[in-house]
Amino acid sequence: MAALALSIFLIWMLVTFIGKSVAMKRKTGFSGFHGMADDEAPTARLAGGLIIIGTIGALIAPILELVGAIGPFVSMTDDWIGWVGLALTVVGAIVSLVAQAAMGESWRIGVDPGERTELVTGGLFRWSRNPFFGAVYVFALGLFLMVPNPVSVVAGLCLFIGFEIQVRVVEEPNLRAVFGEEYEDYGRRVGRFAPGIGRFG
Numbered sequence: 154m155a156a157l158a159l160s161i162f163l164i165w166m167l168v169t170f171i172g173k174s175v176a177m178k179r180k181t182g183f184s185g186f187h188g189m190a191d192d193e194a195p196t197a198r199l200a201g202g203l204i205i206i207g208t209i210g211a212l213i214a215p216i217l218e219l220v221g222a223i224g225p226f227v228s229m230t231d232d233w234i235g236w237v238g239l240a241l242t243v244v245g246a247i248v249s250l251v252a253q254a255a256m257g258e259s260w261r262i263g264v265d266p267g268e269r270t271e272l273v274t275g276g277l278f279r280w281s282r283n284p285f286f287g288a289v290y291v292f293a294l295g296l297f298l299m300v301p302n303p304v305s306v307v308a309g310l311c312l313f314i315g316f317e318i319q320v321r322v323v324e325e326p327n328l329r330a331v332f333g334e335e336y337e338d339y340g341r342r343v344g345r346f347a348p349g350i351g352r353f354g
Contacts, residue, residue: 154235158242158299159215165246165292166208173253173260180258187263196322197264203315210308211293215300225301238298245292252277252284264327272332274339280348282339283324286316287346320345 174184193201217223253260255276261268277284293312297305328336337353345351 154238154299155215155218157239158296159212159219161242161246162211162215162296165249169249169253170262177258177260185260185262187261187265194323196318200315200318200323201263203311204319207293207308207310207312207315210304210311211296214296214302214305214308217304218300218302223302223304234301235299238295238300241291241295242299243295245288245290245295248277249285249288249292252288256285264323266327266330269331272328272335272339274343278343280343281346282343282351283320283346286320289316290346 259270340353
C-alpha cells in the first residue's frame with residue numbers, strides 16, 4: 154500500500170497545488186500563494202509551519218516504509234484497513250478538488266488582510282464553510298490507514314492542529330473583518346467543516 158499511497162499523494166499535490174497555482178497565474182497573474190510574511194502573526198506562522206511539517210511527513214511516511222526504514226503498526230496490518238484507507242483517500246481527493254474548483258479565483262493559500270475576494274457560499278460551501286480542509290482531513294486519514302506508521306501519525310497530528318489554527322484563529326477572524334455581518338450570517342447557517350457542526354452561536 155505504501156507505493157500506492159505515495160503515488161496518490163504526489164498526484165494530488167501536483168494537481169491541487171501546482172496545477173491550480175499555474176492555472177491561476179495564467180488567468181489572473183497571481184498564483185494564489187501568499188506564503189508567510191515576516192510580519193505575520195505568530196499563530197499564522199505556527200499554523201503554516203505545522204501544515205508544512207505535516208505535508209513533508211505525509212510524503213516521507215510511505216517512502217520510509219518502501220525502503221524498509223520503518224514498518225506499519227503490527228495491530229493495523231490487516232488488508233481491509235488499507236482498502237478502507239484507499240477509499241477514504243480517493244473520496245477526500247475528489248471532494249477537495251470539487252471544493253477547490255468551487256472557489257474559482259477566490260482560492261488562496263495564506264491570508265492577506267488587505268485583500269478582498271468573493272465570499273464563496275455555493276456548491277459544497279452550502280454545507281461546509283471549509284469543505285477543502287474537511288476533505289483533506291478525510292484524505293489524510295485515508296493515507297494514515299494505508300501507511301499506518303509513526304511518521305504518518307505525527308504528520309496527521311501536525312496537519313490537524315495546523316488546519317484548526319489556520320481556520321479558527323487566522324482565517325475566520327479575517328473573514329469576519331472583511332465581510333462583517335454577511336460572514337456572520339453565513340457562519341450561523343453553515344458548519345465549519347461538516348454540515349451543522351461548528352456553526353456560530
